[in-house]
Amino acid sequence: MQNTVTPLATALPELKPGFRLVPAKVGKPDAAQIVWVECPDFCVEDHVDEHVWNVEDISHSGAPAVLNLASDQSAGLPIEVSLSWWPSSDGVASRPCLAVDIDREVAVYGRTGALAVADQIAAFAENVRRLAETLPDETPAPVPSQADEALRRVRGVTA
Numbered sequence: 763m764q765n766t767v768t769p770l771a772t773a774l775p776e777l778k779p780g781f782r783l784v785p786a787k788v789g790k791p792d793a794a795q796i797v798w799v800e801c802p803d804f805c806v807e808d809h810v811d812e813h814v815w816n817v818e819d820i821s822h823s824g825a826p827a828v829l830n831l832a833s834d835q836s837a838g839l840p841i842e843v844s845l846s847w848w849p850s851s852d853g854v855a856s857r858p859c860l861a862v863d864i865d866r867e868v869a870v871y872g873r874t875g876a877l878a879v880a881d882q883i884a885a886f887a888e889n890v891r892r893l894a895e896t897l898p899d900e901t902p903a904p905v906p907s908q909a910d911e912a913l914r915r916v917r918g919v920t921a
C-alpha cells in the first residue's frame with residue numbers, strides 16, 4: 763500500500779506585494795463570521811475589532827498624521843491625513859489613496875493629487891517660517907537691578 767499526499771483542494775490566492783491576508787469580522791452581531799481579506803501593509807485597522815455587517819463595508823487606513831493648529835480652542839479642529847483604501851467604493855478611494863480629513867470632510871487623492879497637496883503644505887509651511895522669522899526675539903527683557911530701582915526712586919520716577 764502506498765501513502766499519497768492529497769493536495770489541498772483550494773490554494774490561497776496569491777497576494778500582491780505590499781498586502782497581507784488578515785482576519786475580518788463580518789455579519790450581523792449575532793451571526794458574525796471571520797473572513798480573510800486582503801489588507802495593505804500601511805493599514806493599522808483591527809478588522810476583527812472594527813466589526814462590519816458586509817464585506818463591502820471594510821476599509822483600510824494607515825496611521826494618521828495630524829496637524830493641530832488650535833489645541834487650546836475647542837472649536838479648532840485638527841487636519842488629519844492617512845493612507846486609505848475602500849476596496850468596494852468607486853473612484854479614487856477604490857485604490858490606496860491619501861485621505862485628508864478636515865472637520866470630518868474627507869477628500870481623497872491619488873498619487874499625483876496627494877503630491878500636489880504635499881507641495882501646497884510645504885509652500886504654506888515655508889510662508890509660516892518666513893513670517894515667524896520676522897517676529898521679535900523672545901529673550902526676556904533684562905530685570906532692573908536694585909541700583910537702577912534706587913536711582914529711579916531718587917529721580918522720583920514712578921513705575
Ligand SMILES: [Zn+2]
Binds near residue numbers: 806807821822823
Ligand atoms: Zn486593513
